[in-house]
Amino acid sequence: MDLISILATVILITTVGTMVVGLGAYGAFKLRDKRKPSSGRSDETMNAGDPLEPVFLTRYVPGSTAEPEPEPASHER
Amino acid sequence: MEIRRIGRYAWRYGWAALAVGGVVLLLVTSYDAVRDSKGSFMVLLQNVVLAAITYYLLFFLVLLIIRFAMLILYSFMDHLESLYKASGKDTVRYREDISLPMVSLIVPAYNEGLVIQPAMRSLLALDYPNYEILVVDDGSTDDTYEKAMVVAREATGVEVRVITKRNGGKADALNTGMSLARGEFVLNMDGDTKLSPNTLRACIRHFENAKVGAVAGNVKVINRENMLTRIQALEYVEGLAMARKAQSFGRVVNIIPGPLGMFRKSVLQQAGGYDRDTFAEDCDLTLKLLMRGWHIEYEPAAIAWVETPSRLQDLLKQRYRWTRGILQATSKHSHVLWQPRKAGINCYILWYMLFEGVMWPFSNLLGNVFFVFVGLQYGLATLLFYWWLQLTVLDVVAAAYCVVIEEEEPSLIFFAIMFRLFYINIIDVSKVFATIDEWRGHSMTWGKLEREGKL
Numbered sequence: 455m456d457l458i459s460i461l462a463t464v465i466l467i468t469t470v471g472t473m474v475v476g477l478g479a480y481g482a483f484k485l486r487d488k489r490k491p492s493s494g495r496s497d498e499t500m501n502a503g504d505p506l507e508p509v510f511l512t513r514y515v516p517g518s519t520a521e522p523e524p525e526p527a528s529h530e531r
Numbered sequence: 532m533e534i535r536r537i538g539r540y541a542w543r544y545g546w547a548a549l550a551v552g553g554v555v556l557l558l559v560t561s562y563d564a565v566r567d568s569k570g571s572f573m574v575l576l577q578n579v580v581l582a583a584i585t586y587y588l589l590f591f592l593v594l595l596i597i598r599f600a601m602l603i604l605y606s607f608m609d610h611l612e613s614l615y616k617a618s619g620k621d622t623v624r625y626r627e628d629i630s631l632p633m634v635s636l637i638v639p640a641y642n643e644g645l646v647i648q649p650a651m652r653s654l655l656a657l658d659y660p661n662y663e664i665l666v667v668d669d670g671s672t673d674d675t676y677e678k679a680m681v682v683a684r685e686a687t688g689v690e691v692r693v694i695t696k697r698n699g700g701k702a703d704a705l706n707t708g709m710s711l712a713r714g715e716f717v718l719n720m721d722g723d724t725k726l727s728p729n730t731l732r733a734c735i736r737h738f739e740n741a742k743v744g745a746v747a748g749n750v751k752v753i754n755r756e757n758m759l760t761r762i763q764a765l766e767y768v769e770g771l772a773m774a775r776k777a778q779s780f781g782r783v784v785n786i787i788p789g790p791l792g793m794f795r796k797s798v799l800q801q802a803g804g805y806d807r808d809t810f811a812e813d814c815d816l817t818l819k820l821l822m823r824g825w826h827i828e829y830e831p832a833a834i835a836w837v838e839t840p841s842r843l844q845d846l847l848k849q850r851y852r853w854t855r856g857i858l859q860a861t862s863k864h865s866h867v868l869w870q871p872r873k874a875g876i877n878c879y880i881l882w883y884m885l886f887e888g889v890m891w892p893f894s895n896l897l898g899n900v901f902f903v904f905v906g907l908q909y910g911l912a913t914l915l916f917y918w919w920l921q922l923t924v925l926d927v928v929a930a931a932y933c934v935v936i937e938e939e940e941p942s943l944i945f946f947a948i949m950f951r952l953f954y955i956n957i958i959d960v961s962k963v964f965a966t967i968d969e970w971r972g973h974s975m976t977w978g979k980l981e982r983e984g985k986l
Binding site for chain 1 (some may be wrong): 560562564758843844847848851896898900902903906912913915916919952953956957958959960961964
């Protein structure tokens with residue numbers, strides 16, 4: 455195989471490869487661009503009847519909500 | 532000192548000659564292989580579709596060669612003209628500091644917290660006696676305003692104003708800045724741009740000619756850290772040193788880049804400022820000025836350093852927006868396309884923009900698909916290689932010319948091969964889809980690029 459044939463094969467593979475990468479990258483860009491948080495749809499896992507209370511925003515006060523530690527279980531008979 | 536300068540020139544010219552010589556030698560060598568298999572190429576002309584595409588691609592190649600030759604010729608003439616002006620034989624009105632008019636620098640900023648401070652500090656170091664800085668915070672959700680205020684308080688000797696407003700887009704921010712500007716001249720830039728100290732002095736000289744309405748600056752890539760950004764650095768150098776310089780010779784620069792453009796304020800007001808109906812407000816405004824008959828020149832010594840996308844996805848986002856924006860701007864003035872007598876050179880500018888924006892990426896992709904098909908179907912991969920090599924020779928010659936003229940790093944010439952081998956196919960796919968989306972009227976958003984704070 456002469457030099458020109460080798461170079462021609464390299465260019466052929468690179469051209470096909472870059473076009474595939476180009477299509478893939480463009481597809482990924484469009485998918486990423488389209489994806490945005492929807493404001494209208496509610497969380498299906500949420501029970502609509504329950505009162506809406508913040509789960510992680512309740513201030514933690516040491517001692518007031520802490521439960522007494524359970525005593526170690528006795529293994530004595 | 533002189534010996535070092537000559538050494539640098541010799542180094543640059545040596546690399547340029549070596550690169551051009553290398554690809555031309557390869558072209559000559561490979562011609563034998565093409566000639567040997569000439570008989571087998573006749574298969575292309577036996578099928579009507581293949582023959583039509585072959586002739587179209589030959590026509591496109593001829594157009595490309597004419598384009599490259601004309602751009603290099605005119606840009607070299609512009610280069611000679613600028614050398615003549617620099618030699619001081621031309622009359623200079625703005626010679627004394629006292630005679631220099633006031634310039635207002637308008638910096639629109641939306642979520643530029645990472646880069647706004649170095650950008651503003653570069654403005655405080657400008658070598659010009661009479662200017663003010665106006666930072667327009669376009670409703671940023673980060674700390675852009677606070678950071679801009681810190682630099683504004685540091686400033687001594689230069690008036691710095693920081694204005695905050697509700698988010699309305701870049702065009703709106705620039706219009707706000709323009710309405711508050713006190714200078715006779717306005718320099719519009721981006722919030723992530725660093726200017727070279729001589730920018731204002733270099734640009735203001737052009738306005739000695741009363742016909743000149745605006746001056747486009749030279750944009751260079753600051754974050755040359757990986758292959759993608761280095762190829763973009765070469766792309767910017769070629770786009771400016773060759774295309775914009777050539778256009779400047781005819782005083783018809785078709786895009787005043789967002790990172791650096793200086794205008795007569797009266798001209799901006801006459802044109803009604805920036806419109807908000809395109810995604811390439813800089814291109815749209817430039818076309819508006821050209822249609823009104825104003826001359827637009829290019830100043831290579833006024834340099835704006837910008838951060839370019841270092842990730843492929845960000846780059847595609849940017850190019851997608853540019854392509855659609857330029858098509859929107861062109862379409863606003865499309866009536867000129869069919870009025871060569873009335874519109875004069877503006878008609879050719881629009882056709883040139885359509886050639887670069889639409890015909891070039893489509894033809895590149897068509898050529899690649901066609902030659903890959905021919906290579907696989909008929910075993911004529913040599914033809915694909917020869918097509919690729921001809922385009923690469925044009926790229927390398929252009930890169931070598933620009934590196935010499937712009938006194939850039941000679942290593943950039945190597946990236947001309949990478950540009951043709953990897954980069955342009957990926958970008959062209961995005962450009963072609965952007966053109967199709969624009970034609971079909973798909974909605975799109977501005978899309979803010981992530982900054983990395985490399986300024």
